[in-house]
Amino acid sequence: MNELIELIDKKLDEYLPIMYPENIFKAMKYTLMLPGKRLRPVMCIETTRMLGGDINKVIPSACAIEMLHVQSLIHDDLPCMDNDDFRRGKPSNHKVFGEANAVLAGDALLTYAPQIIIEKSQNLLTQTQIIKILHEFMNFAGAYGLIAGQVVDIESEAGRLVKSKEETLKFIHLNKTAVLFRLAVRIGTIAAEASDDVFNELDSFAEKFGLAFQIYDDIMDEISSFEELGKSIGKDKAAGKLTYVSLYGMDNAKNKFNELINECYGIIEPYKSEVYSAILGKLSKRIISDGE
């Protein structure tokens, strides 16, 4: 797992040299290179590996997913959005480079990610695979995915709900959080040329994992500390934000989390993946130990 993270860090650094105008590349690189769990690229690469594929074929796409993730963090942290001053324990992008550069660094990552997929996959993947991966990327990154999630999140914070609270929360969790895990796993499966059945099964795994991950996040926002998370906490509660905990209560949140994690174990077990076992184990440990 740590080796995978190191590999991803190395590749991200390598893929993004500092060019003129330096400020924009430095801004892109600043948030991208903050130490992180690299969960999405790790899952992308591990999916390819456990399906018998060549991980070298998927590394560029895996790194592109991390770039997309970081893009969404940079823009979400902006004063006009969640207005967060910290990210991964450090001042957020606009705090260091200013708002204009933070907007542009996000934009630049959003185009650089697919550029990397195209440039670094040319001799590794077929043209059909590259186009399929790019299509997945655009579809999940945009107004049918990640951005839809963020928009509904903002609307719900402002008290403007079109659907019920339950439906709204599910839409946000699916689109704001699960979407990037699904993208990672789907791309990993495409690179490994797995069957449609496997594709759908692992896609369902990724969705459940994403929902569990967001419930984990909602729980942590109440019980964790700044030191542990590296970002402002208790903000959701203070803002009266719609979260799994605020809507269903802490006990139900923990139960739902455990149910989802068990379903994830059930789907992934036959693949005998140490990396996935470690990811699921780590996530569930904190919740269970807190419940003790």
Add this chain to the structure above:
Amino acid sequence: MNELIELIDKKLDEYLPIMYPENIFKAMKYTLMLPGKRLRPVMCIETTRMLGGDINKVIPSACAIEMLHVQSLIHDDLPCMDNDDFRRGKPSNHKVFGEANAVLAGDALLTYAPQIIIEKSQNLLTQTQIIKILHEFMNFAGAYGLIAGQVVDIESEAGRLVKSKEETLKFIHLNKTAVLFRLAVRIGTIAAEASDDVFNELDSFAEKFGLAFQIYDDIMDEISSFEELGKSIGKDKAAGKLTYVSLYGMDNAKNKFNELINECYGIIEPYKSEVYSAILGKLSKRIISDGE
């Protein structure tokens, strides 16, 4: 020309249905559908046509270029950037939908544009052409193109110059303005499967056209009116902004403009394009008549 604009408007409208969450699609569509000259998609389609290609093959990509252009306008107008309240004669995106939605509408257009290229070109272009077009798109849209131009523009406004004023101005004009005309013409040429020689010749045309267009814009910012341009004017001068006019003076700006337009005529003449003649004619008319 007007028929082409109508076709583009119709396709843009068709490509972007309003889905849930409506707010984001409405925000994307608001600036996209404001009446405009559609110069970049017109040039893209006309390039394919005059080279003997099938224009149906390039319409999705041409519309994607307009989406990219509109994305850059929405983000450029943000309070943290150029802080412009008007665009194409109407309140700018963030004035209508708020800053958060304007940032997200730009992000969404930036991923929706390539998504349209992929989804609507599948049976029209070869996979090689699609990947080539997507690569051009990402490369010109990002930190090696459009965004580099915007970053250096912001830096220069803040008085932070790394290179000489002359070099900086040229970099901004090439990357902030010429880049989208080059992208349009390059994609039009790829769709028509023209030779490398033609590709390079028309690329040089597009670059010269882009520089002429920006000098035109700089001149207009001094001599035109809000009614004529549909956006705030005199702002560049008031902000002490680096423009062709501020750096070289009005006479030199007009001379350079005429020189570039003549070079453009020279390159494009053999292709006997009525559309390009009209575009060049319209652009030069206003400058010359003012000079009289």
